[in-house]
Amino acid sequence: MSPLTxxxxxxKEARPQELLxxxxxxxxxxxxxxxxxxxxxxxxxxxxxxxxxxxxxxEELLEAVIRHYIASEIAAGQEALxxxxxxxxxxxxxxxxxxxxxxxxxxxxxxxxxxxTEVRNFPEIAAFYTREVIEPGERVLAGIVQRGxxxxxxxxxxxxxxxxSLLFPLVMLCLHKHxxxxxxxxxxxxxxxxxxxxxxxxxxxxxxxGHGAAATPA
Amino acid sequence: MSPLTxxxxxxKEARPQELLxxxxxxxxxxxxxxxxxxxxxxxxxxxxxxxxxxxxxxEELLEAVIRHYIASEIAAGQEALxxxxxxxxxxxxxxxxxxxxxxxxxxxxxxxxxxxTEVRNFPEIAAFYTREVIEPGERVLAGIVQRGxxxxxxxxxxxxxxxxSLLFPLVMLCLHKHxxxxxxxxxxxxxxxxxxxxxxxxxxxxxxxGHGAAATPA
Amino acid sequence: MSPLTxxxxxxKEARPQELLxxxxxxxxxxxxxxxxxxxxxxxxxxxxxxxxxxxxxxEELLEAVIRHYIASEIAAGQEALxxxxxxxxxxxxxxxxxxxxxxxxxxxxxxxxxxxTEVRNFPEIAAFYTREVIEPGERVLAGIVQRGxxxxxxxxxxxxxxxxSLLFPLVMLCLHKHxxxxxxxxxxxxxxxxxxxxxxxxxxxxxxxGHGAAATPA
Amino acid sequence: MSPLTxxxxxxKEARPQELLxxxxxxxxxxxxxxxxxxxxxxxxxxxxxxxxxxxxxxEELLEAVIRHYIASEIAAGQEALxxxxxxxxxxxxxxxxxxxxxxxxxxxxxxxxxxxTEVRNFPEIAAFYTREVIEPGERVLAGIVQRGxxxxxxxxxxxxxxxxSLLFPLVMLCLHKHxxxxxxxxxxxxxxxxxxxxxxxxxxxxxxxGHGAAATPA
DNA sequence: AATGAATGAGGGTTCATTCAT
DNA sequence: AATGAATGAACCCTCATTCAT
Numbered sequence: 001m002s003p004l005t006x007x008x009x010x011x012k013e014a015r016p017q018e019l020l021x022x023x024x025x026x027x028x029x030x031x032x033x034x035x036x037x038x039x040x041x042x043x044x045x046x047x048x049x050x051x052x053x054x055x056x057x058x059e060e061l062l063e064a065v066i067r068h069y070i071a072s073e074i075a076a077g078q079e080a081l082x083x084x085x086x087x088x089x090x091x092x093x094x095x096x097x098x099x100x101x102x103x104x105x106x107x108x109x110x111x112x113x114x115x116x117t118e119v120r121n122f123p124e125i126a127a128f129y130t131r132e133v134i135e136p137g138e139r140v141l142a143g144i145v146q147r148g149x150x151x152x153x154x155x156x157x158x159x160x161x162x163x164x165s166l167l168f169p170l171v172m173l174c175l176h177k178h179x180x181x182x183x184x185x186x187x188x189x190x191x192x193x194x195x196x197x198x199x200x201x202x203x204x205x206x207x208x209x210g211h212g213a214a215a216t217p218a
Numbered sequence: 219m220s221p222l223t224x225x226x227x228x229x230k231e232a233r234p235q236e237l238l239x240x241x242x243x244x245x246x247x248x249x250x251x252x253x254x255x256x257x258x259x260x261x262x263x264x265x266x267x268x269x270x271x272x273x274x275x276x277e278e279l280l281e282a283v284i285r286h287y288i289a290s291e292i293a294a295g296q297e298a299l300x301x302x303x304x305x306x307x308x309x310x311x312x313x314x315x316x317x318x319x320x321x322x323x324x325x326x327x328x329x330x331x332x333x334x335t336e337v338r339n340f341p342e343i344a345a346f347y348t349r350e351v352i353e354p355g356e357r358v359l360a361g362i363v364q365r366g367x368x369x370x371x372x373x374x375x376x377x378x379x380x381x382x383s384l385l386f387p388l389v390m391l392c393l394h395k396h397x398x399x400x401x402x403x404x405x406x407x408x409x410x411x412x413x414x415x416x417x418x419x420x421x422x423x424x425x426x427x428g429h430g431a432a433a434t435p436a
Numbered sequence: 437m438s439p440l441t442x443x444x445x446x447x448k449e450a451r452p453q454e455l456l457x458x459x460x461x462x463x464x465x466x467x468x469x470x471x472x473x474x475x476x477x478x479x480x481x482x483x484x485x486x487x488x489x490x491x492x493x494x495e496e497l498l499e500a501v502i503r504h505y506i507a508s509e510i511a512a513g514q515e516a517l518x519x520x521x522x523x524x525x526x527x528x529x530x531x532x533x534x535x536x537x538x539x540x541x542x543x544x545x546x547x548x549x550x551x552x553t554e555v556r557n558f559p560e561i562a563a564f565y566t567r568e569v570i571e572p573g574e575r576v577l578a579g580i581v582q583r584g585x586x587x588x589x590x591x592x593x594x595x596x597x598x599x600x601s602l603l604f605p606l607v608m609l610c611l612h613k614h615x616x617x618x619x620x621x622x623x624x625x626x627x628x629x630x631x632x633x634x635x636x637x638x639x640x641x642x643x644x645x646g647h648g649a650a651a652t653p654a
Numbered sequence: 655m656s657p658l659t660x661x662x663x664x665x666k667e668a669r670p671q672e673l674l675x676x677x678x679x680x681x682x683x684x685x686x687x688x689x690x691x692x693x694x695x696x697x698x699x700x701x702x703x704x705x706x707x708x709x710x711x712x713e714e715l716l717e718a719v720i721r722h723y724i725a726s727e728i729a730a731g732q733e734a735l736x737x738x739x740x741x742x743x744x745x746x747x748x749x750x751x752x753x754x755x756x757x758x759x760x761x762x763x764x765x766x767x768x769x770x771t772e773v774r775n776f777p778e779i780a781a782f783y784t785r786e787v788i789e790p791g792e793r794v795l796a797g798i799v800q801r802g803x804x805x806x807x808x809x810x811x812x813x814x815x816x817x818x819s820l821l822f823p824l825v826m827l828c829l830h831k832h833x834x835x836x837x838x839x840x841x842x843x844x845x846x847x848x849x850x851x852x853x854x855x856x857x858x859x860x861x862x863x864g865h866g867a868a869a870t871p872a
Numbered sequence: 873a874a875t876g877a878a879t880g881a882g883g884g885t886t887c888a889t890t891c892a893t
Numbered sequence: 894a895a896t897g898a899a900t901g902a903a904c905c906c907t908c909a910t911t912c913a914t
Contacts, residue, residue, distance in 0.1 A: 031335055033251035037888060047896045058888065116397040117335045120247055126401035134398070134406070155422070161415040164407060169386035179334040180352070183344035189382060197379040205423030230877070255905065265879045270906065467771055469687035473909060483875045494909065552833040553771045556683055562837035570834070591858070597851040600843060605822035615770040616788070619780035625818060633815040640809070641859030666898070691884060701900045706885065
């Protein structure tokens with residue numbers, strides 16, 4: 001009983017990840033319904049049937065894609081947060097901005113499009129996304145804003161709405177990257193700069209008038 | 219000798235609009251690829267074949283839907299704009315906010331989801347949307363912001379980024395209404411209040427410190 | 437109770453014939469299955485529904501077309517025959533040749549294509565065509581040939597085969613006119629001359645060596 | 655490492671031919687438009703979808719059928735011709751007659767019906783058939799007849815018309831086999847004998863009076 | 873008698889899924 | 894484990910037929 005050679009072993013273990021990567025690309029580009037499993041398999045370098053050795057159906061592949069990339073990004077976010085403390089503005093500038101800058105550059109940014117598009121056809125995804133992304137995400141940011149208010153750093157704004165004024169453009173940036181973006185001759189926005197400017201604009205609206213940190217940092 | 223009696227004539231003239239309404243609903247809910255022409259026809263109260271008396275194909279129906287609802291909303295927006303003059307903050311509060319409040323309540327808000335979802339599969343839609351929505355929309359808002367800066371009402375921010383910090387949350391609100399929104403037990407946001415608060419937050423970040431209009435209006 | 441005006445009356449009485457003419461054209465050009473009843477109706481200058489006031493179904497229209505044009509041509513042939521007597525060669529030259537020359541010029545020539553094409557799908561047509569065309573047609577020509585043999589004018593050939601050696605090219609000429617013919621840049625054959633030459637060539641093979649009529653007539 | 659075992663490989667290689675055979679049968683029997691792809695697939699012993707693994711559409715299947723059977727028969731004809739030399743009458747009797755006798759017995763004879771029926775709907779087929787069948791076929795037979803005239807074996811007839819007096823009945827025999835033939839109680843013609851007798855009748859009309867070969871051979 | 877909008881069954885085609893190899 | 898040929902359910906679209914006007 002010879003064990004699998006290392007090369008083959010590595011291959012076999014890498015398969016699910018390769019399939020997830022391929023599926024993310026194809027699903028985000030075409031939409032789930034219009035995507036062909038053939039395309040996914042070929043982009044992963046395997047034959048159509050092989051896909052079904054790892055995922056029971058196209059739908060389960062979709063769910064696996066969404067779960068996988070969301071889990072990765074959440075983990076990264078949590079790491080970044082625990083490593084930081086300090087005033088709210090600094091947290092936004094030094095944790096939130098870089099985390100979104102990294103996300104918008106990664107293929108995982110396509111998951112937003114996938115969720116927006118497919119969530120009404122797959123209630124499981126809605127529940128998962130709400131539980132794993134929306135609720136914890138809002139909790140984290142609401143905490144930051146609330147602490148800023150409590151400390152006098154921020155004006156006493158509506159926390160809930162502020163969170164979405166902050167988040168929605170960052171999500172839209174990711175959506176744009178995978179929808180209209182690729183159809184345009186010239187890029188509509190520079191993602192990293194937009195993220196930074198957007199956060200600064202919000203901070204300008206949030207920071208208390210007498211607060212020393214009001215000036216935009218270099 | 220009119221060959222059609224009034225009753226029948228009325229039906230024939232109303233059909234395209236009824237089909238567009240039904241198609242918008244079904245396409246936004248299911249996505250274009252997953253939508254069945256049967257569903258569209260039945261929701262419009264006609265049989266499958268009837269749809270093809272008015273639209274040459276499912277794809278042309280999609281394009282007609284997008285063109286129709288975009289054209290309507292743009293017309294409404296232009297009317298609102300020409301009827302107004304005054305400081306930029308007032309324009310945002312009195313024209314932009316009500317226009318988006320009306321839009322988010324109307325079925326036409328679903329077009330954003332449709333465009334985001336399908337634009338990569340239908341280049342014609344990309345061209346149309348860029349030409350008819352993105353470019354004029356940005357032009358209008360950039361004009362408002364720029365005038366605010368020029369008059370000293372606003373701080374000298376990056377106009378381009380400011381426009382998208384303003385717009386993206388409003389678009390996301392529409393997307394949310396047709397994607398995760400219907401899956402949630404309780405509404406995540408009150409649309410009209412969010413629109414107002416978002417614009418006020420941005421204005422707080424935009425208005426020049428010494429400017430008298432800085433205070434949120436009653 | 438005003439009677440129909442003469443114009444309308446005439447119109448109404450002419451309808452079936454106009455529909456038959458249109459149907460012949462469309463059926464012959466496209467084939468029965470590929471022909472659309474819309475096309476037939478519009479070519480007859482009426483709306484689609486009107487066709488069904490005169491014919492119960494597309495299939496009955498087909499049968500009516502075939503019956504109508506065959507009946508006309510057979511009647512013409514019988515008239516020509518009874519008006520003639522004389523040697524067999526003269527009958528062929530003076531009755532058969534002109535009858536086919538007229539037929540190949542008339543739209544009725546398309547019926548051959550229709551019958552060849554559709555006979556296997558519509559057994560009724562097979563029975564009708566065999567009974568009304570094949571059998572009487574062969575009887576007439578076999579009679580002519582047989583009389584030629586009996587009188588010593590013709591060599592003692594196989595009558596049955598001779599009939600089809602005579603007829604088949606004339607039928608093929610009609611088929612060609614409605615199939616490959618219209619696709620060609622230049623006409624492949626001059627129909628009238630081909631009919632005459634074909635009959636002469638056969639006569640050259642039929643006539644007894646010593647017979648005086650062997651020479652081709654001017 | 656051949657990925658396909660012999661048994662499976664053999665199936666895959668045989669499939670196109672099996673599908674062409676089935677398609678020829680169904681198309682000739684029903685006509686192209688009335689034929690159902692289901693019928694073709696089932697007659698080939700496969701499911702409907704399998705057909706589309708080998709042919710892109712029903713129309714391409716039609717073209718493949720026509721091209722395939724025509725190419726086969728032309729190849730056979732050319733072989734027979736190059737193997738022969740001698741007087742024109744002998745060529746007709748020893749090459750043309752047997753070639754048509756074989757053809758009328760083979761399913762390929764149905765192609766004539768297919769071409770006659772469909773040529774007006776598919777211009778590609780018209781061009782192909784004219785180029786590959788009509789023109790070379792006429793060239794070959796016109797050559798035979800012309801050489802007969804030049805050598806004094808044949809009377810100085812119109813070569814072009816003679817070719818079609820010769821060919822048309824043979825084509826009609828093939829058409830008959832697939833149209834009215836199957837509808838008749840008793841066969842109207844014995845194909846092999848008719849072909850022979852038809853050629854002999856034409857030869858009787860063609861051969862010069864003084865020529866020794868005038869007598870029909872045993 | 874005539875119209876033509878509406879119907880819905882039918883057929884071409886696609887593609888997720890299976891399974892023999 | 895991997896393949897890819899085969900399957901057949903599903904869906905877009907057409908068009909013969911109907912019927913309200």
